[in-house]
Amino acid sequence: MKFGSLIxxxxxxxxxxxALTIGSFIVALFLFGLLAVLRGSFGGGLEVAGVDRLxxxxxxxxxxxxxxxYRDKIMQIKGTKEITYDNWFGGVYQDEKNFFAQFAIDVDxxxxxxxELQVPDDQWNAFLKDRQxxxxxxxxxxxxxxxxxxxxxxxxxxxxxxWEFNIAGIYHGKRVQDDETQFWFQHAYYEERMPERLKxxxxxxxxxxxxxDDAPRISKAIDDEFANSPYETRTETEQAFASGWVKQxxxxxxxxxxxxxxxxxxxxxxxxNTMAIAVRERTGELAVLKAVGFSDGAVLTFVMAESLLIxxxxxxxxxxxxxxxxxxxxxxxxLLQFFFLPGSAIGVGLALALLIGAASxxxxxxxxxxxxxxxxxxxx
Amino acid sequence: MVRVNGQSGSSSLVTVRGLDKKYKRGSEEIHVLQGLNLDVxxxxxxxxxxxxxxxxxTLLNLLGGLDVPSAGSISVAGDExxxxxxxxxxxxxxRHVGFIFQMYNLIPVLTAFQNVExxxxxTKLSKGERRKHVEAVLSIVGxxxxxxxxxxxxxxxxxxxxxxARAIVSDPTFLLCDEPTGDLDRRSADEIMELILRxxxxxxxxxxxxxxxxxxxxxxxxxxxxxxxxxVEAGRVEGATAGGAA
Numbered sequence: 001m002k003f004g005s006l007i008x009x010x011x012x013x014x015x016x017x018x019a020l021t022i023g024s025f026i027v028a029l030f031l032f033g034l035l036a037v038l039r040g041s042f043g044g045g046l047e048v049a050g051v052d053r054l055x056x057x058x059x060x061x062x063x064x065x066x067x068x069x070y071r072d073k074i075m076q077i078k079g080t081k082e083i084t085y086d087n088w089f090g091g092v093y094q095d096e097k098n099f100f101a102q103f104a105i106d107v108d109x110x111x112x113x114x115x116e117l118q119v120p121d122d123q124w125n126a127f128l129k130d131r132q133x134x135x136x137x138x139x140x141x142x143x144x145x146x147x148x149x150x151x152x153x154x155x156x157x158x159x160x161x162x163w164e165f166n167i168a169g170i171y172h173g174k175r176v177q178d179d180e181t182q183f184w185f186q187h188a189y190y191e192e193r194m195p196e197r198l199k200x201x202x203x204x205x206x207x208x209x210x211x212x213d214d215a216p217r218i219s220k221a222i223d224d225e226f227a228n229s230p231y232e233t234r235t236e237t238e239q240a241f242a243s244g245w246v247k248q249x250x251x252x253x254x255x256x257x258x259x260x261x262x263x264x265x266x267x268x269x270x271x272x273n274t275m276a277i278a279v280r281e282r283t284g285e286l287a288v289l290k291a292v293g294f295s296d297g298a299v300l301t302f303v304m305a306e307s308l309l310i311x312x313x314x315x316x317x318x319x320x321x322x323x324x325x326x327x328x329x330x331x332x333x334x335l336l337q338f339f340f341l342p343g344s345a346i347g348v349g350l351a352l353a354l355l356i357g358a359a360s361x362x363x364x365x366x367x368x369x370x371x372x373x374x375x376x377x378x379x380x
Numbered sequence: 381m382v383r384v385n386g387q388s389g390s391s392s393l394v395t396v397r398g399l400d401k402k403y404k405r406g407s408e409e410i411h412v413l414q415g416l417n418l419d420v421x422x423x424x425x426x427x428x429x430x431x432x433x434x435x436x437x438t439l440l441n442l443l444g445g446l447d448v449p450s451a452g453s454i455s456v457a458g459d460e461x462x463x464x465x466x467x468x469x470x471x472x473x474x475r476h477v478g479f480i481f482q483m484y485n486l487i488p489v490l491t492a493f494q495n496v497e498x499x500x501x502x503t504k505l506s507k508g509e510r511r512k513h514v515e516a517v518l519s520i521v522g523x524x525x526x527x528x529x530x531x532x533x534x535x536x537x538x539x540x541x542x543x544x545a546r547a548i549v550s551d552p553t554f555l556l557c558d559e560p561t562g563d564l565d566r567r568s569a570d571e572i573m574e575l576i577l578r579x580x581x582x583x584x585x586x587x588x589x590x591x592x593x594x595x596x597x598x599x600x601x602x603x604x605x606x607x608x609x610x611x612v613e614a615g616r617v618e619g620a621t622a623g624g625a626a
């Protein structure tokens with residue numbers, strides 16, 4: 001650390017340049033953080049998807065239903081464990097921009113199949129006793145400042161009319177990435193007001209199986225069972241199902257990667273140029289350091305340390321800002337279900353910042369290392 | 381005693397034999413130093429003079445291990461430096477050479493104290509020991525009260541005194557001064573020369589100095605002229621035949 005004063009003094013030599021370079025890192029890493037959040041949000045379903053869960057939908061499209069009568073047939077297939085079903089409700093709360101997912105759920109099996117989404121027993125029991133009761137995710141409750149006991153009206157779109165719900169409970173995810181933005185209510189309530197043509201049909205099934213390795217066999221068995229029926233099925237793992245959703249929105253991953261690469265390449269050019277100028281303008285000083293006995297390696301280390309310090313401080317600040325931003329909650333109010341910056345992304349961001357710091361510092365550092373004292377002093 | 385005839389004395393601190401230095405400038409080869417001999421004893425104060433391009437600074441750079449000769453040898457306190465690797469030469473410089481440049485070459489973002497402390501960062505001295513050394517040499521150069529000033533807050537003469545303090549703080553074997561007063565007014569130049577003389581007389585330092593200024597050169601024990609790549613004795617201060625101005 002005895003060289004620390006020299007390194008720090010050089011860092012602050014040109015305060016404006018230092019601030020602008022740090023600022024470049026802050027902006028770039030803040031953007032990286034947001035891109036990581038977006039990537040995680042669009043692909044979030046992939047991470048939270050249970051490895052032992054299959055989703056069974058109508059072969060034509062998820063908007064086409066499948067019969068409730070399939071449930072017992074599915075459960076006869078060897079290796080199945082628990083099954084539940086849902087219907088998409090598609091209601092509007094006050095205004096269409098207040099979008100959130102609402103599901104009419106199978107109260108008998110919901111908690112067994114989605115056991116990572118936890119509801120306190122007393123609230124669940126209250127939910128079961130009230131036909132109009134609803135369970136809402138913690139993030140959703142926070143978004144609309146709902147609490148247990150509130151009465152919530154939704155305007156039906158698939159089944160028109162005003163639907164009244166009483167919030168009986170709030171569920172929490174076991175993991176930070178679990179989706180806490182859903183609204184559940186009893187399928188029986190939904191069925192009461194359902195048009196005759198839709199009765200006995202559900203949106204999709206979610207099936208828990210005993211062994212994830214059996215997923216291909218069970219999926220095939222289910223789809224074969226209902227082949228050539230009016231409601232053919234498509235069964236896939238929950239992860240594949242979630243992946244399909246993401247793909248429907250386009251190549252989000254590719255878009256994010258492209259933006260990220262452009263940002264970091266620009267950052268590399270900016271900081272590389274800055275470091276080159278910083279070294280060039282103190283050629284004489286570096287020569288003096290060498291003249292008084294500092295080795296080539298020491299001079300290289302000083303330049304690299306400066307570059308890496310700028311990268312680390314700027315990167316850490318940028319990522320901290322991104323983290324703070326995500327703590328404020330999803331700014332789209334529900335479109336991005338998994339709005340958080342995971343620790344792994346922070347780690348990758350810091351590593352990338354240091355990599356940029358190293359890459360932008362290495363050429364000027366090598367130049368400083370190779371500097372001939374005699375030549376440099378002649379130039380001063 | 382300083383000798384340029386190639387006859388070694390038993391007490392020589394610096395011994396230079398057959399020193400050659402050639403440069404290539406385009407297709408032209410410039411033979412700057414040709415078979416140069418020099419012997420300097422401890423405590424000598426030598427001034428090198430000569431026209432521009434005569435090789436004064438080149439000689440100083442070679443003696444300080446900043447450059448390598450085309451032929452010949454340089455020994456300092458028994459160390460043959462001409463065949464040292466770059467790394468070894470760097471370590472050798474840190475131990476044996478104190479540089480004083482015309483342009484001061486202080487680091488502008490460091491205080492006078494920090495500038496002087498730089499060579500000591502390469503030693504194993506503790507922070508407290510370094511502080512004692514730095515304060516002592518800043519007192520010698522008369523800048524104890526300016527130690528927390530940055531170079532831009534000092535006059536040219538004061539900056540050069542900081543450079544001298546930096547050069548002597550690690551107690552090197554000898555000091556190499558390249559036009560130490562070249563950028564100063566006469567009064568400041570005189571002050572700097574007084575200081576260098578004090579280092580020679582009171583602290584027994586060996587000083588090899590390049591200068592254009594005959595007034596400055598006269599302060600040295602002996603003035604050597606570089607002519608056609610070799611050294612010629614131009615003048616010797618009376619009574620300074622050996623051991624500097626003792």
